[in-house]
Amino acid sequence: MQNPADNVDLGTMSESLGFLLRLAQIDAFSRLYADDGLSETTVGELSILHVISRNPGIRQGVVGRTLRIKRAHMTKIVHGIEAKGLLTSTTPPQDRRAVALTLTDAGQSFLHTHWPAVDAREIATTGDLTPREADTLRRLLRKYLGISDPQATREDLAS
């Protein structure tokens, strides 16, 4: 189903960061969604829930900028998640234009149920890369994105 030995000449596309990232991303998520029961949730929803979980009361717009989701789309997704009872939105008194997002208990337990599968798969599905190469890849992607490096908790690194 993927790219067997079709032996296609990709030309300069195989030197294009954009297209390599595009293909790699598709593969990564297809691996992620392969066996697990994540089918109930979309990638957008899951990532939004995760970010809110780590940053309770975060502004909706900040979540959108972080995840590169446009404001119009954020509104739709957030309302959808809210309708499922997984998060609550409040208006902060300091800026009554904004919307602050927090997970409900149901949202927290939903995330606790589904997110570990993501983390687990990540380790198992790095293709032909050695663990060391996979780490280098992650580090370079973070640098490319301007994300500060070991943002994982100290406990994670120690384990």
Next chain:
Amino acid sequence: MQNPADNVDLGTMSESLGFLLRLAQIDAFSRLYADDGLSETTVGELSILHVISRNPGIRQGVVGRTLRIKRAHMTKIVHGIEAKGLLTSTTPPQDRRAVALTLTDAGQSFLHTHWPAVDAREIATTGDLTPREADTLRRLLRKYLGISDPQATREDLAS
């Protein structure tokens, strides 16, 4: 517009290859499309044209597998490109189920007009990465994807 100093805790998402690839891919294409006049064409069309250009007479299904585009979607895109007069499809006598794709002269010149902008931007827009790091990133992505390494032509490398 992007991710300034919002200082968001991404938790284990910053260790997730899938999500890092997702964010990086969005950034890469937004940089690619930033200044240039590529707005006429979609990413799908451009990549399909490029692959056909490098592999004249290639089967439609092989293009789809290579670019991770589903068959149903391939049909729609290819018909669209064909309607613009940029490619022709023929039925190979050896297998009359298949569709072989070749660029028209208009298709070739269209690609010659637009593809160099992609290559040029690639070099200029590698974020905070050093050229060496960008090369490493490309190499790791190719390995992750199972794409053989220096598939660029010798002439390209020499120039």
Next chain:
DNA sequence: TATTGTTATACTCTATAACTATA
């Protein structure tokens, strides 16, 4: 005036299934 979020629209992409014609 600028910003935050909302609403609405249109298009691209993805996923799925039923269908045809060939092999």
Next chain:
DNA sequence: TATAGTTATAGAGTATAACAATA
């Protein structure tokens, strides 16, 4: 029976612009 492509439909994501409320 399996494969290559087509058709149709539904949902997810993206892009854009006009709008209200607030700063």
